[in-house]
Amino acid sequence: MSKLPDLEALAIFARVAETQSFSGAAEALGLSKATVSKAVTRLEQRLGTTLLHRTSRRFALTDSGRTLAARAAQMVHEAEEAEAQALDQSITPRGLVRLAAPMSFGMTYVAPALPDFLARHPDVSIDLHLSDETVDLVGGGFDCALRIAALPDSSLTARKLRPIRRHLVASPDYLEQRGRSSHPDDLVRHACLGYAYLPTPNTWRFRHVTTGEEAVVRLAGPLRANNADALTASLCAGLGIAEQPEFIHWRDIAEGRLEVILPDWSLPEINLHLVAPGGGPRPARVAALMDHLAAVFTAPLWPGDTVGRRAPLAPASRLA
Incomplete structure (x- = not known):
């Protein structure tokens, strides 16, 4: 038998x-x-x-x-x-959705975006996991995730929501004491605060926006952290220079606590993606949350945010 x-x-x-x-x-x-x-x-x-x-x-x-x-x-x-x-x-959207997101972006932008969704879908609950470390969606049992990165090929499907602009920033006091740089090579004389989850955490890579010249700088400084927000206090205290995404530093720039340096040099492009395991049709609860997040994060997120837009999104594509 x-x-x-x-x-x-x-x-x-x-x-x-x-x-x-x-x-x-x-x-x-x-x-x-x-x-x-x-x-x-x-x-x-x-x-x-x-x-x-x-x-x-x-x-x-x-x-x-x-x-x-x-x-x-x-x-x-x-x-x-x-x-x-x-x-x-x-x-009908009903049941639990497990969502992963980066820590700082998740605290500042993802968490505030959820109450409206939950109010409109009372039968849905969300398990929000915040970490800057890239989680294994399939192995960890996640339904979807927001990722800020230049995504490698994988079996996931991804929907690009917006570019994430990054700048090199420092406090005016630090720059008055140590000098303002005009070329990335000058940074070897500066204290550089590092972010552990960069693809190359010990180096910064630049390209000149006009000439296309490239430069690579090895970092040396008093602090490295696995969360970019954790560098803000040291930046504002004048301890060094850091590479920061605009969604973290925009307020400090607007209020004069930090300023952008080397504005003619760009850092490698990264984007905010909405990713999910590949496969067949998604449960209504997952599809509804993904549509909600896509609508929120293609709109302007802070005063002066010119990246956000309200426009139809391209369909998700498979990365593999």
Whole structure:
């Protein structure tokens, strides 16, 4: 006997017992009478017992048949309920969504974007995981994630939401004391504060926006952190220079605590992506949250944010 039960034959037998007729069961199930008869015969052979007595004029369940028919009918009922529940969840947003996001961006922008979504979808709950470390979506059981990076090829699907502009910044006091640089090579004389999750955490890479000249600087400084926000206090205290995304430093720039240096030199492009495991159609709860996040993060996020836009998004693409 195989390990799995013959569920198809059990379901057909349950309908035969219910209708007391092979032809009635065949009509109800949209099958031929021969298919129904063969399924019952297959089940009897598998179980090694007679389930019903049948002649051209008489149809009767045996004792074994009556016992099995009741269990089979319950099995079909539970399967129909499970299928209906799964279908309902695929149409109506309901259930838990596990979402991952970078720490600083998540605290400042993702978390405030969730109350409105949850108010509109009271049957959905969210498990928000914040970390600058790249999590394994599939291994960690996440439904989707926001990632700020130049994404490598993978089996994930990704939707680019916006570019993330980065600048080299320092406090005016620091620059008055140590001097303002005009070329990345000058940075070897400066204290450089590092971010641990850069693709090359010990170096900064630059390209001149006009000439295309490239420069690489090895970092030396008193502090490196695995969260970019953790560098802000040291920056404002005048301890050095750091590479920071605009969504972190825009307020400090606007209020004069920091200023952009080397504005004619660009850092490698990174983008905010909405990523999810590849596969078939997503549950309604996941699709609804992803659409909500896409709408939020393609709009302006802070005063003077010129990157945000309200425009139709390109469909998600597979990275592999």
